[in-house]
Amino acid sequence: MADRPIVSVERCETYDEGVVEAALESVLAPLGGIRAFVHPGDRVFVKANLLMKAEPDRAISTHPAVIRAVVRAAKAAGAADIAMGDSPGGRTSAAAARALFETSGLARVAHEEDVRLVLLDDGVVRVPNPEARLYSAFNLGREAVECDVLIDVPRLKTHGFMMFTGAVKNLFGCIPGLEKAQFHLKVPDRADFAEMLIDLLLACRPGLCVMDAVVGMEGEGPSGGTPRHIGALLASADACHLDVVASSIAGFDPMAVYTVAAANGRGMCPASADDVETVGAAWRDVAPVAFAHPARDLSRAFPPAAARWLRRRISSRPVLARAEECTACGTCERNCPAQAVKVSEGRPQFDYDACIRCYCCQELCPANALDLKTPWIVRSLVMRGGSDRA
Numbered sequence: 001m002a003d004r005p006i007v008s009v010e011r012c013e014t015y016d017e018g019v020v021e022a023a024l025e026s027v028l029a030p031l032g033g034i035r036a037f038v039h040p041g042d043r044v045f046v047k048a049n050l051l052m053k054a055e056p057d058r059a060i061s062t063h064p065a066v067i068r069a070v071v072r073a074a075k076a077a078g079a080a081d082i083a084m085g086d087s088p089g090g091r092t093s094a095a096a097a098r099a100l101f102e103t104s105g106l107a108r109v110a111h112e113e114d115v116r117l118v119l120l121d122d123g124v125v126r127v128p129n130p131e132a133r134l135y136s137a138f139n140l141g142r143e144a145v146e147c148d149v150l151i152d153v154p155r156l157k158t159h160g161f162m163m164f165t166g167a168v169k170n171l172f173g174c175i176p177g178l179e180k181a182q183f184h185l186k187v188p189d190r191a192d193f194a195e196m197l198i199d200l201l202l203a204c205r206p207g208l209c210v211m212d213a214v215v216g217m218e219g220e221g222p223s224g225g226t227p228r229h230i231g232a233l234l235a236s237a238d239a240c241h242l243d244v245v246a247s248s249i250a251g252f253d254p255m256a257v258y259t260v261a262a263a264n265g266r267g268m269c270p271a272s273a274d275d276v277e278t279v280g281a282a283w284r285d286v287a288p289v290a291f292a293h294p295a296r297d298l299s300r301a302f303p304p305a306a307a308r309w310l311r312r313r314i315s316s317r318p319v320l321a322r323a324e325e326c327t328a329c330g331t332c333e334r335n336c337p338a339q340a341v342k343v344s345e346g347r348p349q350f351d352y353d354a355c356i357r358c359y360c361c362q363e364l365c366p367a368n369a370l371d372l373k374t375p376w377i378v379r380s381l382v383m384r385g386g387s388d389r390a
């Protein structure tokens with residue numbers, strides 16, 4: 001393994017199993033190959049992104065072909081035990097977990113590769129975090145932290161709250177079930193939430209990160225956006241450096257991504273992909289033109305008290321955009337940490353004074369019935385298009 005963080009980028013145009021396996025081998029080669037990370041006898045946990053029950057082509061979850069390639073690589077390196085999984089948003093019953101695993105394609109991978117598939121809500125341990133800034137301990141899924149090697153396998157997506165979700169944000173799924181929603185209540189400010197995520201990174205310490213950027217998500221990610229072909233795999237031993245490069249591929253100024261800004265503030269990564277050592281394909285050649293972004297949080301430019309007041313007025317708010325799709329399932333109500341949404345008369349009703357703009361409801365709506373609506377004053381003030389899109 002390299003002494004200082006390197007981010008490796010490799011073209012991978014399709015999810016054809018052979019193509020993905022070859023691309024994974026190529027993207028890991030400059031980092032020393034999988035054997036630099038997984039040793040004979042190791043217990044490996046592969047942390048997928050399984051936000052919600054969704055088919056792989058919706059680009060919400062990590063594609064099963066990428067997970068399969070990572071599992072096969074770990075096996076080839078001699079891992080003694082391999083498990084994979086996640087804790088999706090909200091409360092997940094055993095039946096819901098089974099449905100999620102089936103729909104995501106991971107149940108099939110687990111069966112065919114003979115590896116364990118784990119809901120991280122089942123078995124939680126308290127993990128001390130001496131290097132933390134905000135949270136000196138976390139409750140985390142046991143399998144993700146008691147392994148020898150945690151392999152973090154996110155999909156490249158935009159994110160309404162953090163702007164971008166990559167290797168750092170993917171670790172939020174190591175926190176079990178509804179505790180995730182409680183963090184939105186405890187840490188409603190986006191910059192503070194990102195600091196919490198960097199604390200979480202320090203608690204989890206993934207040994208290897210492999211990003212699925214074959215098809216990413218643009219627009220209103222992480223679940224309500226549009227799949228967008230990028231055609232790449234990225235890998236690094238360092239989640240923060242990986243996110244600097246991946247968010248640049250997605251057209252962001254990395255410092256506009258809250259997790260990158262928090263990591264940069266702690267000296268954990270540079271502010272620009274130009275200052276990251278990259279190997280393989282040039283990230284600028286991989287970057288798609290005009291990747292659509294979620295709305296920016298303009299209140300960030302103001303002092304905290306004013307920002308809180310402004311956030312309620314200028315931040316995007318969740319709205320029922322496709323009423324005909326709403327099944328009145330109550331997922332939004334059950335997962336709202338601020339109890340700011342109630343389903344009555346067959347549709348969600350929002351209390352925008354109570355709403356903390358965490359967007360859990362929009363992320364987790366299984367019918368994609370919700371959108372984030374930006375106030376007209378913000379839309380008219382902010383340029384749109386490419387990396388400046390509001």
Ligand code: SF4
Pocket residue numbers: 320325326327328329330331332333343347348364365366367368369370
């Ligand atoms: S908006 Fe979505 S999550 Fe809320 S009740 Fe309707 S379908 Fe369910």
Ligand code: SF4
Pocket residue numbers: 318335336337338339340341350354355356357358359360361362
């Ligand atoms: S209504 Fe939606 S965005 Fe507002 S606090 Fe609840 S879950 Fe978060």
